[in-house]
Amino acid sequence: MVKIGIIGCGGMGNMHSQACLATPQAELTALADEFTEKAQELAQKTGCGWSGTPDELLQRDDVESVMICTPTPTHHPLAMKALTAGKHVFLEKPLARYLVFADELVKEAERTNRFNQVGHVLRFWPEYTVLKEAVSGNRWGNLINLKMHRVCAQPGWSTTNWYIDPAQSGGAALDLHLHDTDMVHYLLGIPKAVFSEGVNDRTGWRQITTQYLFDGGPAVYAEGTWYDAEKYGFCMSYVAAFENGVLDYNSSRKPSLLFYPLKGEIVEPALPETPQSEKVEGINISDLGGYLLQDRYFIECIDKNVAPDRATFAHGRDALKTVEAEIRSAETRKIVEV
Numbered sequence: 571m572v573k574i575g576i577i578g579c580g581g582m583g584n585m586h587s588q589a590c591l592a593t594p595q596a597e598l599t600a601l602a603d604e605f606t607e608k609a610q611e612l613a614q615k616t617g618c619g620w621s622g623t624p625d626e627l628l629q630r631d632d633v634e635s636v637m638i639c640t641p642t643p644t645h646h647p648l649a650m651k652a653l654t655a656g657k658h659v660f661l662e663k664p665l666a667r668y669l670v671f672a673d674e675l676v677k678e679a680e681r682t683n684r685f686n687q688v689g690h691v692l693r694f695w696p697e698y699t700v701l702k703e704a705v706s707g708n709r710w711g712n713l714i715n716l717k718m719h720r721v722c723a724q725p726g727w728s729t730t731n732w733y734i735d736p737a738q739s740g741g742a743a744l745d746l747h748l749h750d751t752d753m754v755h756y757l758l759g760i761p762k763a764v765f766s767e768g769v770n771d772r773t774g775w776r777q778i779t780t781q782y783l784f785d786g787g788p789a790v791y792a793e794g795t796w797y798d799a800e801k802y803g804f805c806m807s808y809v810a811a812f813e814n815g816v817l818d819y820n821s822s823r824k825p826s827l828l829f830y831p832l833k834g835e836i837v838e839p840a841l842p843e844t845p846q847s848e849k850v851e852g853i854n855i856s857d858l859g860g861y862l863l864q865d866r867y868f869i870e871c872i873d874k875n876v877a878p879d880r881a882t883f884a885h886g887r888d889a890l891k892t893v894e895a896e897i898r899s900a901e902t903r904k905i906v907e908v
Contacts, residue, residue, distance in 0.1 A: 571595060577601075590865065593865060601616070604640070635658035635685075638662060653684050658685040664745070669891055690885060691860045692756075720792075722804040723801065724797065734773045736775070741775040742776050747893065747896075748893050754782050760908055762907065805821055806819075817839070
């Protein structure tokens with residue numbers, strides 16, 4: 571059993587706690603939050619104990635791995651403390667607010683030889699796994715064009731409303747769009763350069779659209795937007811044009827994933843096996859989606875003593891580096907090398 575502590579008991583902490591409870595190899599042993607009442611509330615919901623502060627949780631002998639689900643500015647200091655304390659670390663994305671801090675985390679994880687993973691969950695999301703396998707396996711021929719979108723209402727649910735402070739969150743570019751940038755890396759590698767445009771206001775880069783430039787590669791674009799409309803629903807989507815057809819995903823549509831061949835009927839591709847059929851008391855497995863697959867991967871790696879390699883701190887650092895290049899491109903309206 572892998573003994574896990576969670577730091578940060580808001581929306582993401584709650585999500586990860588449910589994934590831990592639904593993972594046979596996991597034992598959720600401790601919870602902590604800057605706001606004690608949040609930790610107490612989640613402890614009551616999960617039946618888990620809670621610690622007074624994150625620092626106290628990190629000193630516990632019954633915690634061998636931590637999941638850090640706190641606001642972005644706290645990622646670097648908390649993860650550094652956790653690694654120094656000898657804990658394996660899962661850290662929600664972005665890895666850090668600034669690249670210099672991300673570099674420090676990568677180096678500290680190497681120095682302490684602790685397992686590490688960052689929450690780039692699209693690498694585990696079933697519909698994106700189909701895309702990854704299609705690109706890597708040449709399932710429908712070469713990829714010609716890829717357009718990705720990730721949009722939602724401007725976040726307003728945090729306790730201190732830190733999302734709308736660009737110095738803390740980095741705006742939609744860093745908090746939202748970063749997911750698609752990382753997915754571009756996962757599919758095709760790091761681009762040679764980027765060209766970006768967007769909207770920069772009091773919340774930071776609330777909208778950014780990027781073209782990722784590859785030598786001899788496909789045409790690749792991604793958009794991330796926070797709309798200033800509180801009822802606007804979340805949607806992630808992509809359209810991938812291959813030599814032999816088009817793969818189209820939209821999270822707001824049923825069925826969400828469709829393949830359009832050059833000729834003939836539209837096909838609904840089979841998704842990778844997921845644990846949705848499992849029954850865990852008090853938990854709707856299907857609601858956890860790729861988060862459960864992501865967390866189970868990390869926990870199973872620790873249980874088997876095999877270093878995770880699917881979404882490491884280094885991958886998180888690389889995604890942050892590319893997004894910072896995108897922001898410089900949007901500021902200057904010029905192509906920027908990554």
